[in-house]
Amino acid sequence: MAKILRFHTGEPHHNGFTPEARQRWEGIPPDVRELLLANAYCAVCKDVTTILQPGGTMDHGALVLRGHCATCGHPVARVVD
Numbered sequence: 001m002a003k004i005l006r007f008h009t010g011e012p013h014h015n016g017f018t019p020e021a022r023q024r025w026e027g028i029p030p031d032v033r034e035l036l037l038a039n040a041y042c043a044v045c046k047d048v049t050t051i052l053q054p055g056g057t058m059d060h061g062a063l064v065l066r067g068h069c070a071t072c073g074h075p076v077a078r079v080v081d
């Protein structure tokens with residue numbers, strides 16, 4: 001029997017982005033966004049990786065992207081100044 005994933009309705013953000021972070025993220029050119037996602041450092045792989053399923057929050061004026069390492073699945077984050 002399949003597990004049913006339950007999502008809260010009325011969440012203020014989509015894909016893990018807060019409204020402020022999403023606005024900031026969407027203000028970045030698509031090609032730059034791709035570069036940012038493809039150049040995150042994974043502490044487990046000790047190498048550069050791609051962030052999968054990215055989300056974001058704002059922290060003291062900087063956008064913090066959070067997602068999972070494309071190689072090992074470990075949570076990775078990177079700050080976008």
Ligand SMILES: [Zn+2]
Pocket residue numbers: 042043044045046049069070071072073074
């Ligand atoms: Zn990794």
